[in-house]
Amino acid sequence: MDALVTFLDDLPILSVITFLPVIGAIILLSIRGEEAVVAQQSRQVALLVTVTTFLLSLTIWFGFDSSTAAFQFEEKVEWLPQFNMAYRMGVDGISMPFVILSTFLTTICILASRHAIQKMVREYMIAFLILETMMVGMFCALDMVLFYVFFEGVLMPMFLIIGIWGGGRRVYSAFKFFLYTLTGSVLLLVAILAMYLQEGTTDIPTLMNAKFAAEMQTWLWLGMFASFAVKMPMWPVHTWLPDAHVDAPTAGSVILAGVLLKMGGYGFLRLSMPMLPDASAYFAPMVFTLSIIAVIYTSLVALVQDDMKKLIAYSSVAHMGFVTIGIFAANKQGVEGAIFQMLSHGVVSAALFLCVGVVYDRLHTREISRYGGLANNMPKYAFAFMIFMLASVGLPGTAGFVGEFLVLTGAFQANTWVALLAATGVILGAAYMLYLYRRVVYGELTKPDVKAMLDLDTREVAILAPLVIAVMWMGVYPAPILDVMSVSVDNLLTNYHAALAAPQAAALPDLAERVVAWLK
């Protein structure tokens, strides 16, 4: 027993969680036989691998020491020693919850794809497993280049998932997704290279303590912003998201909304804020402006959608607006709220896409007007959908409330106007979600094909039940999650404000002046 404990302690647990899915993908490649047999076995192997990964990821939660802001479960293997590039992994209170979110949602996705995916099943499962590796790796990476590798590596499987198993204009959407994201990413790469050339390392903890000149910070910040704003997505570079969501298969939408959108927010918290504090403070008003536009504008757009997935996609952009407001409010409530909002949105939007998937599998349309009166023949479905809809609205007692409330509190301290305008987004959010729910679930059950729809089967209940539990638990008792991140967030903000208070070599000139100077 002792031997087992030591063995488990010595295990590079983060690498195991990260690369177990890839091993699963290699096993999938080796399956031989009839197509139906391969498909069946692929589903089982993929499920087994993702469940194991999820359970293993829980061990880092239980083993996590939330009293320290230091990186935990650290690993380091030399990669390119002559460039100070290494394979460095570690988690702190900010990244750990995202690892759990990724492994949890991937498991749900594999389950949800059991019937919806019938062609090239093996390849589908491989794509998802590789995607899981990239996501988990990105949240664990403690080296800028490694971070970038995982950050951009996500593109390949997601491109294939949208393009091969999607519907509608899948090719268009896949390319739009990839071109937007790649364009942003290459500018992040320039920033990484510039930071490496100044500091001689790509180690993230070291760079957090590095001091960049004010002038350089602005450029570095903009390079990173280009990348994270697209991933987030922030207005006005959000237009890839509705297309990608609409045309992706259900599980693809779930991962896209659940995890991929969080990469931008995580990037702001892990790189922009700690490494470039002056520029972050300098650009905060711009971020606030863009976020408020996103919150109000995309909420209004969501109000007039006829496609369920598109509506939820626009609501995601609005919710991510809250996240950026919270991050750049740069106080404890704001940042904790932003992280919590990302986690709750990860669960809630994933669940909403699954709910759309449930009715889409039965009627093969996402048009809202084709439904109506589902409460009569699908009571279980109506109940689950209601929970998620209310969570998305931010009803107290659900996951959505905690994040939005904290963000608004934080924003209020930073800037009253921002808080006021962002709060209108909460009202609009209630409007479009309740309107959606009314049109789909209430009303007369008149359409014959809708009448014929069956309620949730056991598998669907098994998929949605854990999400209902998670949403309620996060709403009623958020303390365990907030406790995990608390010390890390404190540490981030202490350093951030200390850096801002430190005397500056040269104050940043006014943005308008800079533009004029540049034009000359």
Add this chain to the structure above:
Amino acid sequence: MSTMPDLVPAYPETFLALAGMALLMIGVFRSKDATGLISWLAVAAMAITAVLIVTGSQGPVKTFSGMFIVSSFTSFAKLLTLAGAAVSLWLINAWVHKEQIARFELPIIVLFATLGMLMMISANDLISLYVGLELQSLALYVLASYHRNNLRSTEAGVKYFVLGALASGLLLYGSSLVYGFGGTTSFDGLATAMASEPTGNLGVVIGIVFVISGLAFKVSAVPFHMWTPDVYEGAPTPITAFFSVAPKVAALSLFLQVLAGPFAPLIGQWQQVLVFISLLSMGWGAVAAVAQTNIKRLMAYSSIGHVGYALIGLAVGTTEGARGMLFYMLIYVFMNLGTFAVILSMRVKGRAVEDIKDLSGIGKTNPGIAIALALLMFSMAGIPPLAGFLGKYFVFMAAIKAGMVPLAVFGLLASVVAAFYYWRLIKIMYFDAPADAFDRPDTATGLIMTACSVLMLVLFFASAPFVGGADTAAKALSLG
């Protein structure tokens, strides 16, 4: 009285030349077709040459009155050239037998072309530079029109010859100007002469521009790239594979040797030209490829783009730049060989096809080929975790370090455009409805395809020794 020059540093080249002649004899005196045998012997000769290079002196040593140089830089470039040539020869051998146009001269011409490349890499004098360059060029013209009953192949050969001759003329004219105003053809002598006059006198500068133009033609950089798509399309596919790797490595190494050697003091004069060529190559390589329907033409534009990225390393004019360029070329060689192995296995019912559309749906019908090509395309686009990403990473690092941030940003944005057409191939393979399935590739082609695509991952994860090798080689150039 003349003394015998020191032959030891030139053993590898001497061996390769003798081996070529011996193989010619074998070919002539064997009664039945000996192409297969001679191909294998030629590959073996290249392997032995590589061993001689590795075990020989890493110098820097000069011989033949300073006309021939051996250093760790030349060794790196030569090994890369030999690897490219040997793998291409393997592909060529598999192909000629399938097409039933085997002739024993073919591997021998490839061997002599390779010899020319090795001479170019070791050139330390404008005269030896030209001799090496012409040996490889003449051999390449013949190779382009090897399929002599095929109209496009002969057309490619003639086009290549006419434009190649023009480029050689430019190069010679430039050399004569440099000689006239610099007073010597030796690189060492020129270096001394140039250092005394760092602003350069006009005659020399014009000469350098002509030399650069000639070399830019050989590496197919924009605006001297016009021959590339036609020759790539017309020449027999495995020979195109050879064209796209070995001569590129040799010519880029020569480019580096010339500019970093005798003309290093005039960096202010040639740097802007190189930046311009590099920008144009990256941009045009990316944009023009988008509209291509023939995969070989696509690869031509792709290689123009890649040369643009490699030239960033040269334009920067630092050791980091040279290292970036060499590492880039290392990855490029295997990336291209793998892709051409895939193109060679595009055969439907025994007939070769080369339209991009023919790849439709092979994700379903030929999953193995599709995965290999997908990995190679992701690598070409510079997406991590594949080696192509690291190649770009080091080149751009050098550019940013030298303060050329706009060049790096432009290059990266061009790489996004280029990524579009690489990803389009993936779209065609996986998103489109299946067309006719390809025949099972032969063992050699399949093996090369698999090895190269796996290598894209290996070169990424275990890159340290390779970057180290490129670093040692770049340091031998004694740049700033």
